[in-house]
Amino acid sequence: MEGVRVKRGLDAALPVWHYAERHDTRVDAPPARALAAVHAVAAAELPFARLLLRLRGLRPHRSDTLVDAMLADGFMRFEDHVLVLVGRPWTARGGLLRVDDFVAFDEPGYAKMALGFSAEPDGDGTRLATETRVFLTDDRSRKRFAAYWLVVRPFSGLVRRTWLAAAKRRAEGERAAAK
Secondary structure, three states, X not given: OOOEOOHHHHHHXXXXXXXXXXXXEEEOOOHHHHHHHHHHOEHHHOHHXXXXXXXXXXXXXXXXXXXXXXXXXXXXXXXOOEEEEEEXXXXXXXXXXXXXXXXXXXXXXXXXXXXXXXXXXXXXXXEEEEEEEEEEOXXXXXXXXXXXXXXXXXXXXHHHHHHHHHHHHHHHHHHHHHO
């Protein structure tokens, strides 16, 4: 059984970065089911994440998957398991910018952000992971992002860890239902 790797997608989207964070969990299900579960997690399953998104001015509906809510609020799909965003997260509204070519974008004053998921075989289960990378387009943005990240990082990590936990529950619940 082959895993589904995100590194190739993240490396294509954002091969150089200033900040990165990775979280993972072991899932008692095959890689394809684990990744499908990531994409199926509804915003309603993560009330704390919904609250944080609302504080940022985003309005995910309870019925939206978290991926759909992120796409509706400015993220773009780079590949199946990689979402990208250009913005100024240190500002009140995030300064989101739609760009035609994420990879080539280099306008000063912005953060290029990529979020990816991977699923690798791990014994009779899967190691499900998420990695976030951030590249800042100039020195001033790096300084602004550093202050922002100091405050936001713990909450951002909590959202990704609870997302992985919800995907794990879904994937393992589907496995139990299939038995």
